[in-house]
Amino acid sequence: xxxxDRVAVITGAGSGIGRAMSILFAREGALVLAAxxxxxxxxxxxxxxxxxxxxxxxxASQPEEVRAMIERAVGEMGxxxxxxxxxxxxxxxDVVDCEPDDWDRVMTVNVRSVFxxxxxxxxxxxxxxRGAIVNTASVAGMVGVPKRASYCASKGAVIALTRxxxxxxxxxxxxxxxxxxxTVDSPWVERLLAGVDDRAAARAALEARQPMGRLGTPEEVxxxxxxxxxxxxxxxxxxxxxxxxxxxxx
Ligand SMILES: NC(=O)c1ccc[n+]([C@@H]2O[C@H](COP(=O)([O-])OP(=O)(O)OC[C@H]3O[C@@H](n4cnc5c(N)ncnc54)[C@H](O)[C@@H]3O)[C@@H](O)[C@H]2O)c1
Numbered sequence: 001x002x003x004x005d006r007v008a009v010i011t012g013a014g015s016g017i018g019r020a021m022s023i024l025f026a027r028e029g030a031l032v033l034a035a036x037x038x039x040x041x042x043x044x045x046x047x048x049x050x051x052x053x054x055x056x057x058x059x060a061s062q063p064e065e066v067r068a069m070i071e072r073a074v075g076e077m078g079x080x081x082x083x084x085x086x087x088x089x090x091x092x093x094d095v096v097d098c099e100p101d102d103w104d105r106v107m108t109v110n111v112r113s114v115f116x117x118x119x120x121x122x123x124x125x126x127x128x129x130r131g132a133i134v135n136t137a138s139v140a141g142m143v144g145v146p147k148r149a150s151y152c153a154s155k156g157a158v159i160a161l162t163r164x165x166x167x168x169x170x171x172x173x174x175x176x177x178x179x180x181x182x183t184v185d186s187p188w189v190e191r192l193l194a195g196v197d198d199r200a201a202a203r204a205a206l207e208a209r210q211p212m213g214r215l216g217t218p219e220e221v222x223x224x225x226x227x228x229x230x231x232x233x234x235x236x237x238x239x240x241x242x243x244x245x246x247x248x249x250x
Contacts, residue, residue, distance in 0.1 A: 001028055001029035002028045002029070002226060002230040002231070002232065003025055003028040003029050003030035003081075003082065003226070003229065003230060004028070004029035004030075005029060005030075005031070006029070006030045006031070006081035006082055006229075007030065007031050007033070007073055007077040007078065007079050007080050007081050007082070008021075008025045008030040008031070008032050008033070008081065008082035008083075008084065008229065009032075009033045009035065009069060009070065009073045009080055009082070009083050009084070009117075009121070010022050010025070010032060010033070010034055010035065010083075010084040010086055011035045011036070011058065011060040011069075011084065011085055011086050011087040011113065011117065012035075012036060012060070012086040012087030012088060012136070013032075013034035013035055013036050013042055013045050013055075013086070014034070014036030014037075014038045014040075014041025014042045014044065014045055015036070015038075015041055015186065015187050015188075016184070016186025016187055016188055016218050017086060017136060017181070017184060017186055017218045017221045017222065018034070018036070018045075018084070018086045018087070018136075019034075019045045019048070019218065020217075020218035020219050020221065020222035021084055021086065021221075021222040021225050021226075022034045022045050022046075022048075022049055022053060023045075023048060023049055023222070024219070024222040024223065024226055025082070025222075025226065025229070026049045026050070026052040026053055028226060028230075030052065030081075030082065031052055031053075031077050032049060032052060032053040032054075033053075033054055033056060033069065033072065033073045033077065034046050034049070034053050034054070034055050034056070035055075035056045035057075035058035035060065035069050035087075036055075036056075036057065036058065036087070037057070037058065037059050037060070037087070038057070039055070039056075039057030042055035042056060042057060043055045054076070054077075056069060056072065060085070060087040060109070060113035060116070060117065061087075061108045061109045061112050061113045061116070062116075063116055063119075063120075066113070066116040066117055066119075066120055067116075067120045069120075070083075070117075070120040070121050070124065071120075074124055079124070079128055080121055080124050080125065080128075080131065081125075081128075081130065081131060081132065082131070082132050082133075082134070082229040083117050083118075083121045083131070083132075083133045083134070084133075084134045084135075084136070084225060084229070085113060085114040085117040085118070085133065085134075085135045085136065085158075086134075086135075086136040086225075087109065087113050088109060088110045088113075088136060088138075088154075089105070089106060089109045089110065090106075090148070090151050090188065090191075090192065091106050091148055091149065091150040091151040092147050092148070092192075093147055093149060093150075094146070094147050094149055095149040098149045098150055102150065103149075103150045106150035106151060106154050107150065107153070107154050107157070110151070110154035110155065110157075110158065111154050111157045111158060111161070114135050114158050114161055114162075115161065117133070118133060118161075118165050118176070121133065122165070122169055122174055125169075125172075125173070125174045126169060126172045126173075126174060128173075129172070129173045130173045130174070131173065131174045131175070132174075132175045132176075132177075132228065132229045132230075132233070133162075133165070133174070133175070133176040133177070134177055134178065134179065134225045134228045134229050135158050135161070135162050135176070135177070135178040135179075136158075136178065136179055136181070136221075136225075137155045137158040137159045137162065137178040137179065137180045137240060138151075138155040138158075138180055138181060139180050139181065139182050139242060139244045139247055139248050140152045140155045140156075141154075141155030141156040141157075141158060141159045141180060141240075142156075142159070142180060142240075142242070142248055143247070143248060155180075158178060159178055159180070159240050162176055162177060162178040162238065162240065163238045166237040166238030167238060170237055170238075175228075175233065175234075175236065175237040176237060176238065177228040177233070177236060177237060177238065177239050177240070177241065178239075178240050178241070179221055179224045179225055179228065179240075179241050179243060180240045180241065180242045180243070180244070181216055181221045181243050181244065182209075182210050182215075182216055182242075182243065182244025182245055182247045182248075183206045183207075183209065183210060183215050183216065183244075184215060184216040184217065184218060184220075184221055185215040185216065185217055185218070186218050189203075189206065189215065209247060210244060210245030210246060210247045211245060211246030211247065211249070211250050212245030212246055213245070214245060215245075216243055216244070216245060220243055221243060224241050224243050227241075228241060
């Protein structure tokens with residue numbers, strides 16, 4: 001029970017990695033606020049988790065909604081010990097084909113959401129003298145992935161912001177880290193493959209890109225986030241924990 005009675009807020013909790021985090025964190029004793037733009041998906045996560053989870057429809061890129069999410073955790077659950085800024089969207093173009101509005105949308109959902117989560121959660125964590133933030137970045141923030149211009153830029157920004165916020169609040173007991181998954185077998189990948197002619201070949205190419213020859217699982221990313229969120233990582237801040245089947249080591 002590594003998160004016994006801790007309060008954890010998780011964005012993008014209605015699917016994939018965020019849902020796996022919600023399930024694992026609750027199993028480890030946390031009270032979970034599962035937030036997602038898709039309110040019904042968040043409700044489904046809460047139903048799967050059970051009594052230790054409440055759902056909330058939140059657009060993680062909108063200041064008033066993020067503020068309300070954090071206030072609800074503190075108001076109804078008493079505190080906020082863990083924030084997982086996990087909501088994110090993808091992109092599939094190179095820099096030439098990327099439309100400015102699409103660039104802005106990806107940066108807004110993937111980066112502004114992390115900024116906003118930190119902005120509104122950190123003051124409570126400082127007051128408590130303790131808190132852990134886990135951002136979901138990606139190996140795409142570390143290597144150049146073809147046709148992912150805005151996505152790579154956004155995840156690089158998440159890695160940089162993680163380090164920066166960690167430094168500002170290291171003396172106040174707030175730890176800030178990120179996970180950097182390689183390709184993970186979530187509904188995200190299903191959507192990616194949906195538009196492809198030869199799905200099996202495209203999936204095999206994604207698997208081959210990672211030296212272990214397989215995709216990661218949402219549960220594996222959730223386990224890494226649990227480590228960073230828990231006291232096991234008490235000496236860890238500002239770091240990027242890579243889970244990519246060896247992709248970036250190759
Ligand atoms: N799946 C992968 O291969 C992979 C790899 C590396 C990093 N990631 C990152 O992991 C995170 C989760 O991805 P996933 O694979 O679980 O994808 P997913 O699509 O299964 O889940 C993402 C969830 O985020 C929600 N969401 C989207 N925009 C939102 C917003 N503005 N506010 C609140 N919620 C919003 C969606 O409704 C969805 O439920 C993302 O940040 C993604 O970039 C995924």
